[in-house]
Amino acid sequence: MVDKILVWVDERLGLTGIYNTIFDRKIPKTNWWFTLGSASLFLFVIQGLTGMFLAVYYVPSPDHAYNSVQYIMDGVAFGWLIRGIHHWGASAMVLVVFIHMLRTFYYAAYKYPREITWLTGVLLLLATLGMGFTGYLLPWNQRAYWATTVGTEIAATVPFIGDFILRVLRGGSDLSAVTLARFFAVHIWFLPAVMAALIGIHLYLVIRVGISAIPKEDE
Amino acid sequence: MSGSANIDRRDFVKVVLAFLGTIMGAVVGLPAIGYLVSPATRVQQKEAWIPLGPQENYPEGAPTPFSFTRTTVNGWEKTVNSHGAYVVRKGDNELKVYSNMCTHLSCRVSWKDDLQEYVCPCHDGHFDAEGRVTLGPPPKPLYEYETKVEDGDLFIHFVEG
Secondary structure: OHHHHHHHHHHHHOHHHHHHHHHOOOOOOOOHHHHHHHHHHHHHHHHHHHHHHHOOOOOOOOOOHHHHHHHHHHHOOOHHHHHHHHHHHHHHHHHHHHHHHHHHHHOOOOOOOOHHHHHHHHHHHHHHHHHHHHHHHOOOOHHHHHHHHHHHHHHOOOOOOHHHHHHHHHOOOOOOHHHHHHHHHHHHHHHHHHHHHHHHHHHHHHHHOOOOOOOOOOO | OOOOOOOOHHHHHHHHHHHHHHHHHHHHHHHHHHHHHHHHHOOOOOEEEEEEEEHHHOOEOOOEEEEEEEEEEEOOEEEEEEEEEEEEEEOOOEEEEEEOEOOOOOOEOEEEOOOOEEEOOOOOOEEEOOOOEEEOOOOOOOOEEEEEEEOOEEEEEEEOO
16 A cells, blocks of 8 residues: 555656665765765754754844853753754864865865866865854854954955955954844855755766766876 | 575665664754743743832821832843832721722823822823722723731732733
8 A cells, every 4th residue: 555655656756766866876886985975965954954943042133142042052942952963063064074075185086077076065165164154153252252353354364355355244344243143144044055056066966977986006 | 685584785774774863863853842842831920929118118198109120031031011009008907009000001190199099191090099990981990919918018919911
């Protein structure tokens, strides 16, 4: 009976075809380093889910941001767990994405015909760092405030346009409510949207052109 | 492998994945439900005995105003509401406390010595010394607080809503 329903659904949705294309595709002999892409995707999904839950109580305004985070930690059941996963997941994601990049680099997997896979991967690494940078300000504690002060000052050292970059990042010359609001918007809307699109292209290319084998000694 | 009782590699991976996936889903999913629901289960204290100080502080005869505040905490936000009352003492045994909230549309009434009445500034509602409506639109007499005296101190029973 269940089989019949599954066949009926599959005939209309073509799920088996999708499954075979994604999971039963042919790949060269690999090792554990090849799991880091999937690990990055898993972390991205975890960060997205826990982030959605944090947004239920978080308020991106200087008069409430800190207190709303304290409320998540002490006032809500398992708030510490949700925030803890988001906090450690963020660090883990930067680490995993970076090692994923190193593996691609040392195996020379960025060469023809996988240049665009590599380029979208570079953008994804930068977006991941951007998520880390914008997310770090949101708890609005001393560490967050001064880390962002320093971070935006570093951006200001760029020749000629440095001061302009600093003002754009902060939304003015001072780190203020405007900074917090724009970092929040970039953290939960702009960067996740860009990353979702890039991940789509990245995965499409992984399936379309495939992944490279581990290079041999004489290559 | 096929036909033997032993589980093959693919099925083993599937079973392990389903098993670990279920555990991970439950470990993250169940707390997530609690996370969303827990503020709804919190019951705020809606009543309290408010101390008004020694009852001798309130002279016999004319109603004496008293004000107090109640703080409500919702999540990360605190709201402070102020309330007012009139203490009416007649001798040692008769003590009454009326809310200063007009029963018409919740404006604040004040005692007028010359009229010997509480007057509401919004729609000219009048109440006599016992809180009964004498004039205007108020549908009910002024709310009378339940009172108690402990060791000479006066308390009123505040109930929200």
